Amino acid sequence: MSEPVRFVSRGQVVTVAPDVPHTMTVLEYLRSRLRRTGSKEGCAEGDCGACTVVVADAGPDGRLRHRAVNACILFVHQLDGKALFTVDDLADGETLHPVQQAMVETHGSQCGFCTPGFVMSLFGYYKTHDKADDSSLKDALAGNLCRCTGYRPILEAGEKMYDGGRDDRFAPQEAALRKQLSGLARERMLDHSTPEGSFLAPRTADELAELLHRLPAGENWMLAGGTDVGLWVTKQHRVPRSIVYLGRVAELQQIIDHGDRIEIGAGVTYTDAYQSIEKLHPAFARMVRRLGSTQIRNSGTLGGNIANGSPIGDSMPALIALGATLKLQSKAGSHEMPLEDFFLAYRKTALQPGEFVASVTVQKPGKDSHVGIYKLSKRFDQDISAVLAAFHLVLEDGVVKSARLAFGGMAGTPARARKAEALLTGQRFTPDEVEPAVAVLAQDFTPMSDMRASAQYRLLAAQNLLRKFCVEVSSGKSISAEAAE
Amino acid sequence: MTSVVHKPIKHDSAPKHVAGTARYIDDLPEPEGLLHAALYLSERTHAKILKVDVSAALALPGVITAITVDDVPGDPDIAPVVRGEPMLAQGAVEFHGQPVVAIAAIDLPTARRAARLVKVEYEDLPAILSITDAIEKQSFLLPPLGLKRGDATAAIAKAPHRLKGDLNIGGQDHFYLEGQASLAEPREDGDVIVRCSTQHPSEVQKLIARVLGAPMHAVTVECRRMGGGFGGKETQAAQFACIAAVLALKTARPVKLRLDRDEDMIITGKRHDFLSRYEVGFDAEGRILGYELTLAGRGGWAADLTGAVVDRAVFHADSSYWLPDVIITGLCCKTNTVSNTAFRGFGGPQGMATTEYVIDEIARYLNRDPLEIRLANLYGKDTNNVTPYFQTITDNILPELFDELLASSDYKRRRQEIDTFNAQSPYLKKGLALTPVKFGISFTTTFLNQAGALVLVYEDGSVQLNHGGTEMGQGVYIKVAQVVAETFGISLDHIRITATRTDKVPNTSATAASAGADLNGKAAETAALEIRGRLAVVAGAMLGAAPDQVVFANDCASAGGKSATFAEVAHKAWMERVSLAASGFYATPDIHFDRANGRGRPFYYFAYGVAATEVLVDCFTGEYRFTRADLLHDCGTSLNPAIDxxxxxxxxxxxxxxxxxxxxxxxxxxxxxxHAPSIYKIPTARDLPEDFRVQLVSGRANPANTVFRSKAVGEPPLMLGISGWLALKDAVAAAAGTRQVHLDAPATPERVLLAIEAAKRTATAVATDMAAGT
Structure with missing residues (x-):
């Protein structure tokens, strides 16, 4: 039976009207149903940040987690049991929030259309950082586009907002909010249905497996973070019969450190997986900081990135190079497979009907391992890669014991450069001896030309990245035009 | 001493921006019975339309109507200058994405779904897609503009050194954060009021009247603010306003048309991409002796403003340099792509970038620092100071600006440090470039240089201000309000800034050409001065002084040691039946241009700037980061230094x-x-140069009689960015180990890497030839 979605806004529990369709985004809901028009639509695909809102829930330690997310590709139903803060909520009457006041004082707005999104990204930062530092502030703002200011005053506002300390008017209310949220916890699966379709949020992996088994084949979507699925609604105007949301399935939210390997549940967001990814390898973490934006990483999941089968998903080459395996589960049980076998062809995976990705397990690189992960795109932040290269070599006495070279953007799926791997294995890894492997990449791949890069650039850059990795390994120094961390 | 102008006052809407209470078109309260519109876009690039079938769309529950160009009651042509731009495709589609059908439905998702159900049958026609193709097939929108002085061909032939080449400069999407949006409401007598995100309310009004077959008095257009414009809402807003108005009149209901981002990027024009072909002759010092230049801009399928854009490219092809014998030709290429339009700089940047590139080429050929070649060719103050269109430059401050920036940026020391760094760093290379800006202020279409304002003083002393300028974030509202407050001697909180409306100030020009504050500021000042003159008579009588002794300051009128508040004077004036309202008008003096002969004074004055940008390039991948930029820019005596x-x-x-x-x-x-920000990348906060030092030129009043001796500032600083591109070219040369490099724009990491590879190959080929003695 249909149940109302409930979330907290302005200290009150909001019950979503029963007729709100299962595909309505938070942005549309705010603007058209609540007539709160402070949050803006700039792109409806999570790339400009004008719609940014902050969603809060209780983390594993019981404390509130404030996360900036894109309201344009977040479904209203995903708010169930959480608290929502929008730009319309921050000021106390005429008294601006410290974030807002700082933006005014630094002349951080010109046309003002992107401003609500910046205010909310800064608010999310303010709630999670004791003070501003340049690098993490730029990470926090990478998902917000401003066409007027050139950003300098906005970055200044990010520092100035701490002038009065960190305790805003919401701080004293946190205990009450936590209590309110725990009162919204569900005993059963959320099932919100309208004549247009259903939004279903199972709570356990068994419930999920049963649901996928039961649902008729056809237009039913599995939804993790929604950073891709959201666009099927906003851009393709598609309406599925049901949306099965993975964000409440307890087992999928777990991260388990098995000692030699880490298992990350498919529903874990990039933000929550970040520390584990950093443990796997700092180069992986550096790349993940460029994957999407803060808003996207707060919503998007590793599992979703894998399951959608994109040839240019940033994580896949890194995971393949590190030797990741997937756990696939269904009502019939579960089984594991190497990640690289999961991708069959362009946008086609080995996932069977009724089956879902439960977790991904990654081996921790050993002490003889050398890992290099490189992302190439037109823009440093929040861009889709033209090429993503991930290299993992095990060297003994300078000789390559094993080589895994995985690439995104070079073929219809994320793929390994098998010929180059074979040439490297057993050789010394020096700038001279790497050249045959560099050359053979042209046989491993025939990349395509598109709006992101030409075939010529893709191949040359892939080759140069292998050269660069070799120079970095040989010299023990990283080479990058980017500022040192 | 001024009390309000020249002060760094915050944007009038800033508190509303940050609170989310500043309203844009889509935020306005929705009127009863509102319909939402959506468009069906052409699925072909160039084709005859054989049949349009909207039956499936109309069958969708909630769809009210669907229109094609045949449903336009008046004249469907909405071209701003040269006829030939129907509101919806007429007979044929001329580019992929051209709107063909408009739908109105009870909500937006329904309208957009319905638009996807439209079926059109086409018969394909041959399409011209590129500039080179257009030139080859002689496909032009308009006749060329030529400027000519002396005999460039002969001068080049005689010159000790010659270079020739081609340069491709890409276009640019405006990417205003607020997409195009209009809300049309029918009123009685067939009138309509349209709230529209536009830089040009008067033109939108005119074109709505045209498509409705109504006089202009039947149409009111209002714009309180835009979420960015940059030229993209100068002509481009009209189409959507007209469609909304036609749908509103047809259905007798209010209609809102707000484009989705992808549609916006597909349908609306962009900055013109250019192909520049040059040949230049110069001496051993790098002084240009003869220069032949063709600037071919891609206009797209329709003329729009392409003529004026290409003109401005031609006008700015001198950049900041004296060109003794010169011939410059501008071509307006017609292609089956979106019709390109105004964009901050309006062609000027493309002309200027070309010649800065040529200067860089000369320097590399002569093995000199490009800075030296720039200084060798810079316009003089008393000699070598006449442009190719025969305007004498009388306000040149570039020599001083070069000196100041060379010192403040520590250019010469850093140039040496960079050369040393590059010699020692095999995989990372730095580049540095310092380039000037000289930008002509005025619409080159002379009649557009006019503005009007309406100033209303109420008897309580509060003031309502209206003028033709539109607010797109650039701060024209606060600047003009500062002018009026200064004139009345009152504080800004006495003044209410109101939305730009065609029923308050008629027949206005677009807020464009950087001229918004110049023109509207003067018009508002004129109106305020007229009212102040009347108030001085009233106040003089109140204070027992002659009118010319009355001083308006600190919210008071004062004379002979006595004073009355501004409110008291206003109230007294009302009691004495003195008018407290005035309209003001301004037309820029002393400008003219004879297009046929390429001679005149198209610009009232010039705005100047200089920038030095440094970059670090990864030679494996072509990725780069701007490590430092030093900017020095001239705003005259700035009306508002924070805004500027x-x-x-x-x-x-x-x-x-x-x-x-x-x-x-x-x-x-x-x-x-x-056509979306996922694939079209504008800079983010991290793309700001790491060390960013920006200064306004201080203490240099505009010699021209502008409002409080300020200078226009909207467009000129855009061209300071040319220094970043040429810094990349400098780094590419260092990476390739050769001085001959080619780098088209945009210099994406891909273009940078491929430029390095190409330059290396050329250098190797030259070395091989030399070794072989050929």
Whole structure:
């Protein structure tokens, strides 16, 4: 039976009207149903940040987690049991929030259309950082586009907002909010249905497996973070019969450190997986900081990135190079497979009907391992890669014991450069001896030309990245035009 | 001493921006019975329309109507200058994405779903997609503009050194954060009021009247603010306002048309991409002796403003340099792509970038620092100071600005340090470039240089201000309010800034050409002065002084040691039946241009700037980061230094984006594939130069009699970004180990890497030839 979605806004529990369709985004809901028009639509695909809102829930330690997310590709139903803060909520009457006041004082707005999104990204930062530092502030703002200011005053506002300390008017209310949220916890699966379709949020992996088994084949979507699925609604105007949301399935939210390997549940967001990814390898973490934006990483999941089968998903080459395996589960049980076998062809995976990705397990690189992960795109932040290269070599006495070279953007799926791997294995890894492997990449791949890069650039850059990795390994120094961390 | 102008006062809407209470078109309260509109876009690049079938769309529950061009009651042509731009495609589609059908439905999802149900049958026609193709097939929108002085061909032939080449400069999407939006409401007598995000309310009004077959008095257009414009809402807003108005009149219901981002990027025009072909002759010092230049801009399928854009490219092809014998030709190429339009700089940046590139080429050929070649060719103050259009430059401050920036940026020491760094760093290379800006202020279409304002003083002393300028974030409202407050001697909180409306000030020009504050500020000042003159008589009588002794300051009128508040004087004037309202008008003096002979004074004055940008390039991948930028920009005596600083910084970053990462990409079928921020990348906060030092020129009043001796600032700083692109060229040369390099714009990491590879190959080939003695 249909149940109302409930979330907290302005200290009150909001019950979503029963007729709100299962595909309505938070942005549309705010603007058209609540007539709160402070949050803006700039792109409806999570790339400009004008719609940014902050969603809060209780983390594993019981404390509130404030996360900036894109309201344009977040479904209203995903708010169930959480608290929502929008730009319309921050000021106390005429008294601006410290974030807002700082933006005014630094002349951080010109046309003002992107401003609500910046205010909310800064608010999310303010709630999670004791003070501003340049690098993490730029990470926090990478998902917000401003066409007027050139950003300098906005970055200044990010520092100035701490002038009065960190305790805003919401701080004293946190205990009450936590209590309110725990009162919204569900005993059963959320099932919100309208004549247009259903939004279903199972709570356990068994419930999920049963649901996928039961649902008729056809237009039913599995939804993790929604950073891709959201666009099927906003851009393709598609309406599925049901949306099965993975964000409440307890087992999928777990991260388990098995000692030699880490298992990350498919529903874990990039933000929550970040520390584990950093443990796997700092180069992986550096790349993940460029994957999407803060808003996207707060919503998007590793599992979703894998399951959608994109040839240019940033994580896949890194995971393949590190030797990741997937756990696939269904009502019939579960089984594991190497990640690289999961991708069959362009946008086609080995996932069977009724089956879902439960977790991904990654081996921790050993002490003889050398890992290099490189992302190439037109823009440093929040861009889709033209090429993503991930290299993992095990060297003994300078000789390559094993080589895994995985690439995104070079073929219809994320793929390994098998010929180059074979040439490297057993050789010394020096700038001279790497050249045959560099050359053979042209046989491993025939990349395509598109709006992101030409075939010529893709191949040359892939080759140069292998050269660069070799120079970095040989010299023990990283080479990058980017500022040192 | 002034009390309000020249002060760094915050944007009038800033508190509302940050609170989310500043309203844009889509935020306005929705009127009863509102319908939402959506468009069906052409699925072909160039084709005859054989049949349009809207039956499936109309059958969708909630759809009210669907219109094609045949449903337009008046004249469907909405071209701003040269006829030939129907509101919806007429008979044929001329580019992929051209709107053919408009739908109105009870809600937006329904309208958009219905638009996808429209079926059109086409018969394909041959399409011209590129500039080179257009030139080859002589496909032009308009006749060329030529400027000519002396005999460039002979001068080049005689010159000790010669270079020739081609340069491709890409276009740019405006990417205003608020997409195009209009809300049309029918009123009685067939009238309509349209709230529209537009830089040009009067033109939108005129074109709505045209498509409705109504006089202009039947149409009111209002714009309180835009979420960014940059030229993209000068002509481009009209189509959607007209469609909304036609649908509103047809259905007798209010209609809102707000484009989705992808539609916006596909349908609306962009900055013109250019192909520049040059031949230059110069001496051993790098002094240009003869210069032949063709600037071919891609206009797209229709003329729009292309003529004026290409004109401005031609006018700015001198950049900041004396060109003794010169011939410059501008071509307006017609292609089956979106019709390109105004964009901050309006062709000027493309002309200027070309010649800065040529100067750089001369320097590399002569093995000299490009800075030396720039200084050798810079316009003089008393000699070598006449432009190719025969305007004498009388206000040149570039020599001083070069000196100041060379010192403040520590250019010479850093140049040496960079050379040393590059010699020692095999995989990372630095580049540095310092380039000037000289930008002509005035619409080159002379009649557009006019503005009006309406100032209303109420008997309580509060003031309502209205003028033809539109607010797109650039701060024209606060600047003009500062002028009026200063004139009345009152504080800004006495003044209510109101939305730009065609029923308050008629027949206005677009807020464009950087001239918004110049023109509207003067018009408002004129109106305020007229009222102040009347108030001085009233106050003089109140204070026992002659009117010319009355001083308006500190919210008071004072004379002979006595004073009355501004409110008291206003109230007294009302009691004495003195008018407290005035309209003001301004037309820029002393400008003219004879297009046929390429002679005149098209610009009232010039705005200047200089920038030095440094970059670090990864030679494995072509990725780069701007490590430092020093900007020095001239705003005369700035009306508002905080607002102007924002324009300078924002303009520079936008210029840098244009020439580096922002790439428009069409496939071989003529479809724009970069139509969303996921694939079209504008700069983010991390793309700001790491060390960013920006200064306004201080203490240099505009010699021209502008409002409080300020200078226009909207467009000129965009071209400071040229220094970033040429810094990349410098780094490419260092990476390739050769001085001959070619780098088109935008210089994406791909173009940078491929430029390095190409330059290396050329250098190797030359070395091999030399070794072989050929």
């Amino acid at each position: 600083l924002g324009q300078v910084e924002g303009g520079y970053i936008q210029g840098l984006g244009w020439l580096t990462m922002e790439e428009l990409w069409w496939d071989d079928k003529g479809r724009l594939r970069t």
